[in-house]
Amino acid sequence: MLSSLSQRTEQMQPSLIRAIADRALGQKDVIPLMFGEGCWPTSDIAVHALQDALASNDHFYHPNSGKPSLRRAIADYQSALYNNRTASENITVTASGMQALALTAQALISQGDRIIYIDPVWPNLPEVFKISGAETQPISLYPHQGRWQLDLDQLLSMLDSQIKAVLINSPNNPTGWVMSEEEQQALLAHCRHHGIWIITDEVYARLCRGRQVAPSFQHIASPDDRIISINSFSKAWSMTGWRLGWISAPAELETVLASLTEFNIACPAGSIQAAGEAMLKQGEDEVHLLQHRIDTGFQIIKDRLGHHQRISFIEPDGAFYVLFGIDGFRDSLELAFRILEAGKVGLAPGAAFGPAAEGHLRLCYAQEPDKLKEACDRLDAVLNRL
Numbered sequence: 001m002l003s004s005l006s007q008r009t010e011q012m013q014p015s016l017i018r019a020i021a022d023r024a025l026g027q028k029d030v031i032p033l034m035f036g037e038g039c040w041p042t043s044d045i046a047v048h049a050l051q052d053a054l055a056s057n058d059h060f061y062h063p064n065s066g067k068p069s070l071r072r073a074i075a076d077y078q079s080a081l082y083n084n085r086t087a088s089e090n091i092t093v094t095a096s097g098m099q100a101l102a103l104t105a106q107a108l109i110s111q112g113d114r115i116i117y118i119d120p121v122w123p124n125l126p127e128v129f130k131i132s133g134a135e136t137q138p139i140s141l142y143p144h145q146g147r148w149q150l151d152l153d154q155l156l157s158m159l160d161s162q163i164k165a166v167l168i169n170s171p172n173n174p175t176g177w178v179m180s181e182e183e184q185q186a187l188l189a190h191c192r193h194h195g196i197w198i199i200t201d202e203v204y205a206r207l208c209r210g211r212q213v214a215p216s217f218q219h220i221a222s223p224d225d226r227i228i229s230i231n232s233f234s235k236a237w238s239m240t241g242w243r244l245g246w247i248s249a250p251a252e253l254e255t256v257l258a259s260l261t262e263f264n265i266a267c268p269a270g271s272i273q274a275a276g277e278a279m280l281k282q283g284e285d286e287v288h289l290l291q292h293r294i295d296t297g298f299q300i301i302k303d304r305l306g307h308h309q310r311i312s313f314i315e316p317d318g319a320f321y322v323l324f325g326i327d328g329f330r331d332s333l334e335l336a337f338r339i340l341e342a343g344k345v346g347l348a349p350g351a352a353f354g355p356a357a358e359g360h361l362r363l364c365y366a367q368e369p370d371k372l373k374e375a376c377d378r379l380d381a382v383l384n385r386l
Helices: 007-011 016-025 044-055 068-082 097-108 124-131 152-158 181-194 251-264 270-282 284-305 332-343 369-385
Strands: 091-094 114-119 135-140 142-144 147-149 163-169 197-201 227-232 245-248 321-326 360-364
Touching: 007 124, 016 332, 044 270, 068 091, 068 245, 068 270, 091 097, 091 251, 097 124, 097 197, 097 227, 097 245, 097 251, 114 124, 114 152, 124 135, 124 163, 135 152, 152 181, 163 181, 181 197, 284 321, 284 369, 332 360, 332 369
Parallel strands: 114 135, 114 163, 163 197, 197 227
Antiparallel strands: 091 245, 142 147, 227 245, 321 360
16 A cells, blocks of 8 residues: 555654654653753633634634734734835745645745755754755755854855755754844845745744844845745734744745645634734734743753763754754764663754754753753763763
């Protein structure tokens, strides 16, 4: 039976993050720091909006591109955030940031198109383009003076008229790297010259230490630029399980994305869209609260891991992860399993995020302080025995 499946399924790689999670779910007392989500439930603002929508019989289909009121709310939000006008016609509402990436790949990619992406990276980002037929090539971040860095000259040298698109995830999962305004200006000018699409995963845009929003191409883009931005309610609004996101793209792509949505899911659930709209209009304080919580978590992790003799600590500038190495170990999956079994701490193996992250572990510090401190105590105990 499996021999009759499509070739694209043969290329898919299983998630190494899920490999750790599946083992952890069968054990008691595990502190789960392997997933990319905070521990805090979604605000009642969203819950009540959902309940009100259901009570008012919002049980039916909506336009493929999303509720007009939500599209306007997203456009207004982005216009204010980036001081650069976004219109409703630029917005397509999706059932998660992941689905937004899939729609983008379906809209742009023909078999054999070449894509450049920056790694380490969340594996779903390049994989969804590979599934659509793209040939993907990474350029790796590297640690320098305690931070992750990009060799911009090398990236630009890889981008010529034979390249269809470049994928940027900033703030980056798993490293916390943030692309600077100067790097974005240079990349945009280069891609304009060569007609290359810039596809940005900005789901952590509001989680940038010391800033209310990370640098974005949306600060500097013109309406006719080949820029597609992917965002989600999952991270900044603590709505991972709600599955709601959006695409910001040139207006001429609206009908294409609407048709693709029709043939994928028809439309996101109306009641979920109502919850997202409420969070945009009323939930800014919730974003600020999350920013404060993850700043607190980061300081705990930095204090405990940043001075550990066996840990190579590379400081993140955004998102809510730290990707760190442990002296003497290169097989990150084996190490993650050993720490899980011996210390009951779930960490994501660096190998899940590409070759550049092998030998590292990703820790999500969007967690209560006492849990983070206990996780560090357990990790200390395990390292003392290894």
